[in-house]
Amino acid sequence: MAALAFGIIAFIVVGSALGLVLKRNPIHGALFLVVNLAGIAALYLTLGAEFLAAAQVIVYAGAIMVLFVFAIMVLIPGKEETGPDPRRRYRLLAIPVGVALLAELILIAVRRGGVPPRGPGSPGGVETIGRLLFTDYLFPFELTSLLLLAAMVGVMLLAKRT
Amino acid sequence: MVPESYYLALSAVLFAIGVMGVVVRRNPLVIFMSIELALNAANLALVAFGHRHGSADGQAMVFFVMAVAAAEVAVGLAIIVVIFRVRHRLSVDDLSLMRW
Numbered sequence: 001m002a003a004l005a006f007g008i009i010a011f012i013v014v015g016s017a018l019g020l021v022l023k024r025n026p027i028h029g030a031l032f033l034v035v036n037l038a039g040i041a042a043l044y045l046t047l048g049a050e051f052l053a054a055a056q057v058i059v060y061a062g063a064i065m066v067l068f069v070f071a072i073m074v075l076i077p078g079k080e081e082t083g084p085d086p087r088r089r090y091r092l093l094a095i096p097v098g099v100a101l102l103a104e105l106i107l108i109a110v111r112r113g114g115v116p117p118r119g120p121g122s123p124g125g126v127e128t129i130g131r132l133l134f135t136d137y138l139f140p141f142e143l144t145s146l147l148l149l150a151a152m153v154g155v156m157l158l159a160k161r162t
Numbered sequence: 163m164v165p166e167s168y169y170l171a172l173s174a175v176l177f178a179i180g181v182m183g184v185v186v187r188r189n190p191l192v193i194f195m196s197i198e199l200a201l202n203a204a205n206l207a208l209v210a211f212g213h214r215h216g217s218a219d220g221q222a223m224v225f226f227v228m229a230v231a232a233a234e235v236a237v238g239l240a241i242i243v244v245i246f247r248v249r250h251r252l253s254v255d256d257l258s259l260m261r262w
Contacts, residue, residue, distance in 0.1 A: 006164045021183035047213045071239045144229045151233035158240040
C-alpha cells in the first residue's frame, strides 16, 4: 500500500517536473510546479513530516507560487479573457470535477478511519519541530528573521521607481 | 514501508531535472522555477535522511531552506522585473551586462 502510494506520487512528481522544464509557456510551467510542490508535500506526509507538509503547501504552493504567477502575468502579457470562449465545452468539465471533489471530501470526513492520530511528541509534529527550533536552532532561527527583513527592504528598494 | 533509498533516488532525479531546466531554458522565470525544483529535491533528501535516523533535525533544516527560498524568490523576481523594465525583453541570452 505504501509502496503503491509512493509509486503514484513519484510518477506525478517526476512528470510535473518534466512538464515544467519542457513546456514552452511559463504559465504552464508554473502550474506544473504547483502540482510538483503538492506532490512533494504528499511525500513529506509519507515520511511522517506533517508540519513540513503543511508548511510546504502554505509557503511554496501558496506564497511563492503566487509571486511567480504574478510576475509571469506582469511580464508576459497573454491573451485577455474576453469574447466568446473557444473551449467552453472543456471548461464545463469543471462542474463534474468539482462535484466529485466535494463527494470525496465528504466521504473522507464521514469515514475518517484508517490512520490513527499521532501523539504530540511524534518526530514530525509541530511540538518536536518547535522545540528544536527554539532550543538547538535558536540562533539560525533568529538569523532567518533578519534575512527576511533584509529581503523585504531590498525588494522595496529594487521595485521603487527612481 | 518504502526504503529511504527510493526517496533519495527520486530526489536525485528531481534535482537533475531542475539543473537541466536551468541549463536548457532561456526564460529567467522558468530558470527560477527550476531552481525551486532543485531546492525541493534537496529538501526531500534532507527529510528522508532525518526519517532514517529518527530525528527531526533534517526537518528543521528544511524549514530554514524554505525561509531562504522565500527571501530568494522575492529578491530574484524583483531583479527580473527591474531588468525587464530597463530592457523590455526577457531572455537570459541578452543579459551579458555584467560580463567583460
